[in-house]
Amino acid sequence: MSPEFKKFLLKLIAATIILALLGWVVFFFIFRGLYMGIYPVALVFFSTFTLLVHAYQxxxxxxxxxxxxRSNMLVTFVKLVVYSLFTVIYLAANTENAVVFVIVxxxxxxxxxxxxxxxxxxxxxxxNKNK
Incomplete structure (x- = not known):
């Protein structure tokens, strides 16, 4: 595992923990009735997919x-398609609180x-500097 990847992994873990805590505060104290069980799944999905894409890039x-x-443009397009599919598939099955889900x-x-x-x-x- 390269040092760059280790640094990114630590940043990603920190961001995921911060987002989980922030989500807990927001949905436990502020928007209590809007919490949906998909939020932790979405957080894990986004962090895992980001880690895999980053390793490839x-x-x-x-x-x-x-x-x-050139590849970065293609990877960005694929990411958008995957995230859009995740969103559309979930919203096709569950329309409750759709606006909140899309914002999340x-x-x-x-x-x-x-x-x-x-x-x-x-x-x-x-x-670029090393070349």
Whole structure:
């Protein structure tokens, strides 16, 4: 396991724990009646998928930077499709509190994507300086 991957894994675990605690506070104290059992599943799904995608992109970033750039666009598209499918499948089966669910999914997407992109930018800059 590379040092970059270990750092990202620790950041991802920290972000997941913070989001779980934040979700607990929000849905236990503020929006008590809007909690749904899918939220922990969504959190685990997003964090696991982000970890897998990041591992793949990290492998690409170590190689050819031009190939990484092209592949990054494709990976981003695939991520959007997977997250959209997750959302649509859940909403097709459960329409209760749909707006809240979509807001939670959007928040998870923004947090995990920001974490991943910021880490990949740092790695790409380091790779670019070393060449």
């Amino acid at each position: 990290l492998k690409l970033a170590r190689g050819n930077l031009a190939k990484f750039t 999914v959007m928040a998870l997407y923004l947090v995990f994507t920001s974490l991943e992109v910021s880490d990949l930018v740092k790695i790409a800059r380091t790779q």
